[in-house]
Amino acid sequence: MPADMQFQLKARYPANLDRCRRCGCPRSLHGNDGRCGLSFSLGRGIPGLLISLGGLLVVLTGAAWLLATSPAINAASMLAFACLVILVCAAAAMVLASRH
Numbered sequence: 001m002p003a004d005m006q007f008q009l010k011a012r013y014p015a016n017l018d019r020c021r022r023c024g025c026p027r028s029l030h031g032n033d034g035r036c037g038l039s040f041s042l043g044r045g046i047p048g049l050l051i052s053l054g055g056l057l058v059v060l061t062g063a064a065w066l067l068a069t070s071p072a073i074n075a076a077s078m079l080a081f082a083c084l085v086i087l088v089c090a091a092a093a094m095v096l097a098s099r100h
Helices: 046-068 075-096
Strands: none
Touching: 046 075
């Protein structure tokens, strides 16, 4: 299927918001040749999983270190840390989840 016919145009001219007829993802998540899937080379394999989990661990460790070295730990600090953990875990789950 040619790349031009693969995408449903959202406007009169091709744009990054055009949707793929095969997978339903925007044009910006496709390679230059129109392949379905992410355009960076790591893909969804083990390297992408390790990078995502490593980033999750770094963010949560940094937040825990900032909380532990705080001169005054109160309920608001603990609540802010819990909210950060929930947001970071939710973002990691969305990244690691299947796109289908």
